[in-house]
Amino acid sequence: MSESTFMGVERDRIDWSPRIDFSKCNDCMDCVKFCPHQVFEVDENAKPKLKVKNPNNCVVFCRACSKTCGPDAITFPDKPETTNMIKAIRKAEKQAKEDE
Numbered sequence: 801m802s803e804s805t806f807m808g809v810e811r812d813r814i815d816w817s818p819r820i821d822f823s824k825c826n827d828c829m830d831c832v833k834f835c836p837h838q839v840f841e842v843d844e845n846a847k848p849k850l851k852v853k854n855p856n857n858c859v860v861f862c863r864a865c866s867k868t869c870g871p872d873a874i875t876f877p878d879k880p881e882t883t884n885m886i887k888a889i890r891k892a893e894k895q896a897k898e899d900e
Contacts, residue, residue, distance in 0.1 A: 806860040809889045815877055817855030818865060822848045824873035831865040831874055839865070 804811055818831070818839065827849055832840045841853035852858075860882070866874035 807886055807890065808893075809886050811856050811860070813889060814860055814882065814886060816860045816882055817852055817858040818874045818876060820848070820850060820852065821873045821875065824871045825850060826871050826873075828870065830868045830870070834868045835865050 806814055825848065829842060829850065832842055832850070837854070837857040837859065839852060839854050839858045841851050842849050843851070861879060863876050866872075866876065
């Protein structure tokens with residue numbers, strides 16, 4: 801991962817990573833081939849084969865892998881909700897610093 805923060809918030813506090821609907825996934829692995837951030841892992845011996853191994857490697861607000869998914873098996877959290885959550889964290893952290 802190239803960044804440990806996004807908009808001043810620690811990346812591991814931001815819920816932004818792909819969700820896989822395995823009832824739709826056809827194991828084409830186009831998402832794995834597309835994503836340069838090693839978010840996904842493929843285990844040929846497991847069922848399902850695909851998993852989100854490194855969710856914090858996902859670039860916040862990127863949804864490109866879902867655009868490569870023919871069967872629409874990849875979704876993401878709601879962007880406005882995530883934005884509001886980031887703003888709330890920043891506000892709380894600012895308040896905490898002011899209270900020190």
